[in-house]
Amino acid sequence: MNLSIKATRGSDTARSAHKKLAPLAAVAADAPRTRRSTGRVTDARGSQLARAGFTSSI
Amino acid sequence: MSDPAIQQLVLKIHSRCDLACDHCYVYEAADQTWRSRPTVISEETLDQVARRLSEYVVARKLESVTVILHGGEPLLVGPARLRRICAELTRALCPVTALDLRIHTNGVRLNRDHLRVFDEFDVKVGISLDGDRAANDRHRLDRRGRSSYDRVVRAIELLRLPEYRHLYQGLLCTVDVANDPVAVHDALTALDPPRIDYLLPHSTWDAPPPGREPGGSATPYADWLLRIFDRWEEQGRLMPVRTFDSVLSTLRGGPSLTEALGLAPSDLAVIETDGTFEQADSLKTAYEGAPATGYDVFRHGFAEFAEHPGVRARQSGLAGISETCRRCPVVQSCGGGLYAHRYSAERGFDNPSVFCADLKGLVEGVAERITERALHPAVADADELRLAQLELDRSLLARANAALAGRPEWDAAWRLLVRLDSDESSASHLNTVLTHPYLRPALRRSLDGPADLPRLMATVTAAGVLAGAEATLSWDQPGRDLHLPALGTLRLSAPGRVECAITADGLRVGGTGSDGGELTAEWRPLESVELTDGPPLLLDDADPHRDCYPVPVAAPLPPSDLALFGKRLRAAHEALDDRRPGWREGVNVPLITTVTPLAPGGGLRLGSHAFGALGVAVDFEPEEFVRELPLLGREFRLRALGEVTDLAVPGSAAGRLLDEASAWVGRAVADEDDAVESLRRARHALDALAHRPGSELTESGAHLADEMREELAVPHG
Ligand code: SF4
Numbered sequence: 001m002n003l004s005i006k007a008t009r010g011s012d013t014a015r016s017a018h019k020k021l022a023p024l025a026a027v028a029a030d031a032p033r034t035r036r037s038t039g040r041v042t043d044a045r046g047s048q049l050a051r052a053g054f055t056s057s058i
Numbered sequence: 059m060s061d062p063a064i065q066q067l068v069l070k071i072h073s074r075c076d077l078a079c080d081h082c083y084v085y086e087a088a089d090q091t092w093r094s095r096p097t098v099i100s101e102e103t104l105d106q107v108a109r110r111l112s113e114y115v116v117a118r119k120l121e122s123v124t125v126i127l128h129g130g131e132p133l134l135v136g137p138a139r140l141r142r143i144c145a146e147l148t149r150a151l152c153p154v155t156a157l158d159l160r161i162h163t164n165g166v167r168l169n170r171d172h173l174r175v176f177d178e179f180d181v182k183v184g185i186s187l188d189g190d191r192a193a194n195d196r197h198r199l200d201r202r203g204r205s206s207y208d209r210v211v212r213a214i215e216l217l218r219l220p221e222y223r224h225l226y227q228g229l230l231c232t233v234d235v236a237n238d239p240v241a242v243h244d245a246l247t248a249l250d251p252p253r254i255d256y257l258l259p260h261s262t263w264d265a266p267p268p269g270r271e272p273g274g275s276a277t278p279y280a281d282w283l284l285r286i287f288d289r290w291e292e293q294g295r296l297m298p299v300r301t302f303d304s305v306l307s308t309l310r311g312g313p314s315l316t317e318a319l320g321l322a323p324s325d326l327a328v329i330e331t332d333g334t335f336e337q338a339d340s341l342k343t344a345y346e347g348a349p350a351t352g353y354d355v356f357r358h359g360f361a362e363f364a365e366h367p368g369v370r371a372r373q374s375g376l377a378g379i380s381e382t383c384r385r386c387p388v389v390q391s392c393g394g395g396l397y398a399h400r401y402s403a404e405r406g407f408d409n410p411s412v413f414c415a416d417l418k419g420l421v422e423g424v425a426e427r428i429t430e431r432a433l434h435p436a437v438a439d440a441d442e443l444r445l446a447q448l449e450l451d452r453s454l455l456a457r458a459n460a461a462l463a464g465r466p467e468w469d470a471a472w473r474l475l476v477r478l479d480s481d482e483s484s485a486s487h488l489n490t491v492l493t494h495p496y497l498r499p500a501l502r503r504s505l506d507g508p509a510d511l512p513r514l515m516a517t518v519t520a521a522g523v524l525a526g527a528e529a530t531l532s533w534d535q536p537g538r539d540l541h542l543p544a545l546g547t548l549r550l551s552a553p554g555r556v557e558c559a560i561t562a563d564g565l566r567v568g569g570t571g572s573d574g575g576e577l578t579a580e581w582r583p584l585e586s587v588e589l590t591d592g593p594p595l596l597l598d599d600a601d602p603h604r605d606c607y608p609v610p611v612a613a614p615l616p617p618s619d620l621a622l623f624g625k626r627l628r629a630a631h632e633a634l635d636d637r638r639p640g641w642r643e644g645v646n647v648p649l650i651t652t653v654t655p656l657a658p659g660g661g662l663r664l665g666s667h668a669f670g671a672l673g674v675a676v677d678f679e680p681e682e683f684v685r686e687l688p689l690l691g692r693e694f695r696l697r698a699l700g701e702v703t704d705l706a707v708p709g710s711a712a713g714r715l716l717d718e719a720s721a722w723v724g725r726a727v728a729d730e731d732d733a734v735e736s737l738r739r740a741r742h743a744l745d746a747l748a749h750r751p752g753s754e755l756t757e758s759g760a761h762l763a764d765e766m767r768e769e770l771a772v773p774h775g
Contacts, residue, residue, distance in 0.1 A: 003548075003564050003565045003566075003567065003579070003581045004563055004564035004565075005523050005524075005542075005545055005546070005564055005565060005581070005583070016441075017445055017448055017486075017489055018482050018485045018486060018489070019482075020445060021445075021448070021449060021452065021489075022449075022452075023476075023479055023480065024452055024455070024456065024475060024476055024479040025476045025479070025480075027452060027453055027456035028294075028456075029453075029456040029457045029459065029460035030294030030295070030296065030457075030460060031294055032291050032292060032294055032295075034294075034453050034456065034457065035291070035294055035295050036291075036428060036430075037449075037450060037453055037702070038450065038453050038454050038457055038505075039306065039310075039428065040310065040700070040701050040702070040703075040704070041450065041454070041498070041502060041667055041701050042454070042457075042502055042505050042506065043303075043306040043307055043309070043310040043312065044307050044310035044311050044312025045303075045307045045312045045313060045315065045506055046312075046502075046503070046506050046507070053066070053300065053315060053316050053317065054066050054068055054124075054126055054317060054326055
C-alpha cells in the first residue's frame with residue numbers, strides 16, 4: 001500500500017542548522033568530547049535498569 | 059510490603075579456595091567461620107535455597123532476580139555439580155521470574171567444560187584479576203606461592219572466543235596503590251572486558267588500608283583511581299567502569315550502581331554452603347561473626363531475612379549513615395562507602411568510611427573533571443540553545459550508531475542518514491526529525507540498555523519520508539503500532555518483518571506478519587495547531603516515548619477531542635498574549651514545539667529530557683495556562699541549558715540553589731498575589747548562592763545568577 005505523507009514545515013533550527021553542524025558521519029562517538037557532552041544526559045542511569053550491584057572480588 | 063526487596067543472592071557453593079590471596083576477606087579476615095562449614099553445598103541445601111527464593115519471588119512479584127554463584131572458589135565444585143546447581147536454580151526460578159545467573163571466579167580452573175555449562179544456562183562470568191602480571195602476583199598466588207596470572211589470562215582468552223563472548227561479564231580488580239594505575243588499567247582493557255569494577259581493599263578503622271605513608275598523599279586511593287579515570291576518559295570510556303559510572307550517575311542526579319557507593323538500599327542476601335543466611339560478605343572483615351544473622355534456609359525464608367535489623371540498617375538511606383556522612387556534601391555519590399569499611403570496635407558502623415578522605419577526593423575529582431566552566435553561547439541566545447540541543451541529539455545518535463554498527467538492517471539505516479545529512483535540503487528534513495522532543499528519551503534508553511532498534515529504524519524512515527529519499531528499510535517490528543516520530547502512526551495488520559519502501563511520492567509499507575500474512579497498514583497522522591502568532595505546535599498524542607512526564611499522559615485522543623484540545627490551546631495562547639503581552643520576548647520564553655495531552659488533572663508539565671515538549675492535561679484551565687506557562691519557561695531554559703553545559707559543578711549545592719533562585723524569581727516577577735514572599739525567598743536563595751565558594755558556579759551559572767539579580771533589582775528595587 002502506498003501512503004503519501006504530507007511533509008510538515010521544518011523547524012527554523014532544522015533549516016538553518018546545516019552549515020553550522022559537524023557532518024553526522026564525522027561525529028566521533030567515543031571521543032572524550034562527545035562522551036563528555038552526551039554524558040550530561042546519559043550518565044544518570046534510569047532507575048529501573050540500575051541496581052546497586054554486589055561488589056566483591058574472589 | 060513496601061520495603062526494598064531482596065533481589066540479589068550471593069550463593070556460596072564451595073567454601074574453599076585454590077588461591078591464597080593475602081587480601082582475601084574470607085580466609086584472611088577476622089571472621090573465620092568458613093572453617094566449620096561444609097566444603098560444598100549439599101543437594102538438600104540447594105533445593106531448599108531454590109524453593110525459598112522462588113516462594114519469595116512469587117510473593118513479592120519480582121520481575122527479576124540475580125543469583126551470583128560464589129565461594130571460596132565456586133569452580134572447585136566441578137562441572138558436573140555446577141551443572142546440577144544451575145539446572146536446579148533454573149528449574150525453580152525461570153518459570154516465575156527472569157533469572158540473571160552469574161558466577162564470580164578466580165578463573166584459575168576455568169575450562170571448556172565449565173563454559174559449556176554456563177552457555178547452557180546463560181551464566182555470566184566475572185573474573186578477579188588485579189591488573190598486569192606484576193600487580194596480580196603481588197597478592198594472587200596459589201598455596202605453593204606460584205603466580206596465577208597465566209592461568210587466569212588463559213581463562214579470559216577462552217571467554218573472549220566468539221562462542222563464549224556473551225558469557226563474559228567483566229573483570230573485578232582489587233586496588234593496590236603500590237601498583238602503577240595506568241599499567242593496571244591498560245592490562246585490564248587489553249583483555250577487552252565488557253566492564254571493569256575497581257574495588258577498594260577490605261579494611262576497617264581498626265585495620266586500616268595499606269598505602270598511607272607518613273608524609274605521603276592523604277588520599278592515595280583517590281589519586282590512584284583518578285589517574286585511571288583520566289586514562290579511561292582519554293580512551294573514550296571504552297567499557298563501563300562501575301566505580302566511575304556510579305559516581306557519574308549520582309553526580310548527574312541518578313541512582314548509584316554499586317553497593318560500595320551511594321545511598322541505594324541494600325538488596326543483597328548471602329547464603330553459605332550450610333544454608334545459613336548472612337549479610338554482606340564484606341562484613342567478614344569487621345569482626346568474628348559480623349555477617350551472621352542466626353537465620354538459615356531450613357527454618358527461615360527471604361522475607362524474614364529481609365526483616366533482620368542488620369539488613370534493615372542498610373536499607374534506610376540517609377538515616378542509616380553516620381552524622382558526619384549525613385552532613386557531607388558528596389553524600390549522594392559516596393553514601394558513606396561500603397558498609398564494612400565503616401566499622402570500628404568502638405562505634406560499630408556509626409562512622410564514615412575508613413576511606414572517607416579518598417572517597418570525597420574521588421567524587422570531587424570526578425566532578426571537577428567533568429565540569430565545563432566556560433561561558434556557553436546558549437546562555438544568552440535561544441538560537442544557540444536550539445542548535446546545541448540538536449547537536450546533542452546528533453551526538454547521541456552517533457553513539458547509538460557505534461553501539462549498533464554491524465547489524466545489517468541498522469547499517470542500511472545509517473547509510474541513509476549519512477546520505478540525507480550530506481545535502482542541505484534533505485539535511486533540514488533529517489534535522490526536523492532529530493529535533494523532535496521524544497527522540498531523546500528513545501536514544502537515552504538505547505544507550506542505557508538494549509538498543510530500541512525498531513524505534514531508531516522508524517526515526518530514520520520518518521526522516522527519509524520527509525526528505526523524499528529513495529530507500530528501503532526493513533526490520534522486525536515487535537508491535538502493531540509503528541510510530542514515525544513527528545509524523546504519525548502506522549497501524550499494521552500484525553507485528554512482523556516490516557518493509558518500508560520510501561520514494562519521492564511517499565511510503566509503501568509491506569512485509570510479512572508474524573501470522574504469515576502480508577502486512578497492510580492504516581495511517582494516523584499527527585495533527586498540529588496553528589497559533590495566531592509564532593510557528594504551529596505539533597500535537598503529539600501517539601509517540602510511544604512521550605511518557606516522560608511526572609504524571610501520566612493521555613491515551614491517543616479521538617479526532618473530535620483532539621480538535622477541541624487544539625482549539626482550547628489556541629485560545630489559551632491568545633489569552634496569554636492578551637494578559638501578558640511581553641511574554642514571548644526575553645530569554646525565558648519557553649521554546650515549545652510539541653504539546654502532548656496529559657491525563658486529566660495533570661496540569662502543565664515539562665517532560666524529562668524532551669527539549670521542546672510541553673505536557674498539558676486534557677482538562678487544563680485557561681487561567682492555569684496563563685499563569686504557569688511563563689513560569690515553566692524559566693525552568694525549561696534552566697533544564698535545557700543544563701543538558702548542553704554545566705551551570706555549576708555537578709552535585710554541588712550551588713546547582714540546587716540556582717534552581718531554587720530561578721523558581722522564586724519567576725514567581726516574584728509574575729506573581730501578583732504573593733510577590734513579597736516570593737521576592738524574599740528569591741533573595742534568600744541568591745544570597746546563599748553568593749556565599750558558596752566561587753568555584754562552584756561556572757561562568758554560565760554565574761551569568762544566570764547575575765541576570766536574576768538584575769531582574770530583581772529593576773522592578774522591585
Ligand atoms: S566522603 Fe566521608 S563523610 Fe562523606 S559520605 Fe563519604 S564517608 Fe561519609
